[in-house]
Amino acid sequence: MIDYFGMIFETANIIRRISMKRFFVLLILFLLVAAPALAGGVTRVEGGIGPRGLALGGAYTAVADDVSAFYYNIAGLSQVEENFVQLGSEIIFPRFSYERPAGIFGAESESKFVNIPMPMAGVIARLNDKLVFGLGSYMPFGMGVSNSESWRPGKNFRKSLLGLGNFTAALAWQATDKLDLGLGLDFGYAQLIYKAPLHQIGEAVFNPAFLKNEGDGFGASFRLGARYRLNSKLTLGLSYSAPLKATLKGKTAVQLWGRPLFEDEFKTHVQFPARLSAGLAWQAGQRLKLVFDADWYPGQPSGLRLDFKHLPTIVQKLDWQTNFSCHLGAEYRLNESWKLRGGLAYLTAAVPEITANPVIPDGLGYGLTFGAGWEKNGWTADAALCYYLADRRVERFTGNLMPGRYQMDGLVVSAAVGRKF
Template sequence: MKCRYARVASAICAAVLCPHANATEVFNMEGYGPISRGMGGIGVAYDIGSAAMMLNPATLGLMPEGKHISIGLDVVNTDIKVTNTATGESVHSGKHGSNNGPYFAPELAFVYRRNPYAFGVGVFAEGGVGTQYGSSSFLSRTTTNSVDTGLDNFSRLLVLRIPFSAAYNVTDKLTVGGSLDVVWTALNVGMLLDASQIGGLAAANRVSGTLVPALLGIPGLSGGHIRFSRDGLVGGGADAWGVAGKLGMTYQLAPSTRIGVAYSSKTAVGDLRGNATLNAVSATAGNIPVSGTIVVRNFQMPAQFSLGISHDITDNLTVAADYQRIFWASTMKNINIGFTSSGNGANLNISLPQNYRDTNVFGVGASYRINSKWTFRGGVRYAQEAIPGDSLLAVIPATPTTHLSTGASYAIGKDDILDFALSLALQKTLTNPGGTNSSVPIRTEHSQLNAVIAYRKRF
């Protein structure tokens, strides 16, 4: 069953030329579909089309009757700079290998709506992260013994959802909905840890395994580099499948005012597994590679609770606002990685502290229909910073918090609509003074421009 799902998802992603999406709110996209994205990511109490399956499936019951097909594409262009504040050296993410941007993510959905029911199925990228720093920056040089390793530092994460959703109009005012999501998580990582970082992790009982004595016995040990990667358009060096669910409702308070509530569960995805190479970096012997397998344990996307309201000021002008509480603390306390040598079965376990905070997210947007052809949108979105500075990893700089967005829809015909939106993540700076997650003090500067376009047809 999992293999069949993998082939289906891979074929869909390849069809739209899908590498992997870079996230804007930790690992989450800042809204799903052009309607939501153009209005600051709202959608709990507003009709955002088939993308409702990613936020509040009850709003599928707000769509017009008929069969709806939606095909879309997200394009994410990042600007990430990491600076060693002790030396002034810096490196930009991008154009160093197959993990660089821009990043692409698919949207494909079908909805059948007939009062009082609506049913939908789709494929959406929930989010991810992507960096590529190459092999010649200060990130590839150990602090201990100052060894230029020539080893890449990168990341690429995709969380793909295949929701099966339904909505039911209980009354003229109340609609309920739910979704069962098949979730695929795929991850590439290349990361150098200095000997000082490994020592700090060991002192905190975050390093264990039968490989530890052998590594400590290497003369001139300066660091260790772990790499697992799949360089194709789809997938990662380690991946796994799982499930998640959503429940939601909307209620018409007044003819022009609607509220909505939704809850999305924490994912239940298996441990990510794949092949990997561990390089022990020696100041005297160079890089000593060990082949084996990798497991990233209990890597989940968090639960979230959402509230929303929409209000029609006039027949042509609507405003909407959402609040979300995202429970990152329960999923991103640590990143737990295990490596097992294919030669003798010796193993190494590392637990990298993350200590993410739960966040509050606020989105406000407006939609104005100019005429029967054109509708314009705008919005703003703010999310609290989830990542403590001393937990920042250069390969996971998912730090932007504020987004400005705009978008529009053009009705090609009565039942054919082209939607598009732009979202600007304002530059966010975060510093790590150095320690367990960085051997040197670093500062990241991260901004990005996201675009999404989709074609909708009703028949």
């Protein structure tokens, strides 16, 4: 695989200052180190991947001028005039608490302190005056909570992790002076950890029966992008990423009243949702740029079906619903080298009240972001910081799995370094 991509870049005469073989070795090692920590959070309302998009509150579909374009809008790759390589990472510091309503058996719970790295890396190569080819890796989806490992009645939702790491090969084409188009193929690695009581029916929790599910697997999908320059000041961006269905295999350990009972192997399919994004970038002044994004995620009325080797099939009810997010950002150029950025974000809940529980939290969320970017002599450096919060009350109605108050907040720190060559 490395030799194949090396031949592509050699044919295009783009290898001048770095060895692509060394780059891919570094990239693979970088991802292997981070792979065990695949998680982000349904409530990451900033929508940010990469420090530039994060600092703009996730409003990056019409901009998308660095490696994070693989996620936001692959048509943005056509803006790269020189070959470009970039490495970066986000570190997420999430916090979550759950409080049961008065009169219901149980108590408060609070998640452990964790830090979650989410790396991003890629290379973008100009093939000719119309075509740009790129390879990128990033983590578009993730959620996870880690609570106490002790078994206690009414507090037996311990840990969840559902993450996706994408490797994308993309081609961007400058179709006209105003229109850029992009096509990408996604190859995803998915990881699942779910440690919680059995709630196969979804309308009741059977606390004595506890399942520890761990597995991983692969899937593939595609994405499309477009950028259209309406005039010298306005640019419209559109992006669509198709749902990615991953086939996972793993093991399940079953406990009864806290005691190990037996183990089995399982196979399941996890479908990560599609995303449709529209963005607008307005050059409001010589130094000021304003950006806006709206993202739509279709719902998935299904559950997590675990087909075991020996045990009967179990379905953990999920029924995630359609949700959307809005993002607003501003960028101000201080001089030829420095830019300041800031943004706001809002996200509706994907997890419905009927299946919300302490390891699948979600709610109406808000994010506040800011950051800075620097560029000089072919080098780029960007950094961003985000604070997000979400709050939700699930009432004691028939059918709601775990009523109570869910509170989530956290910090996201992001940085990346790039080099033009």
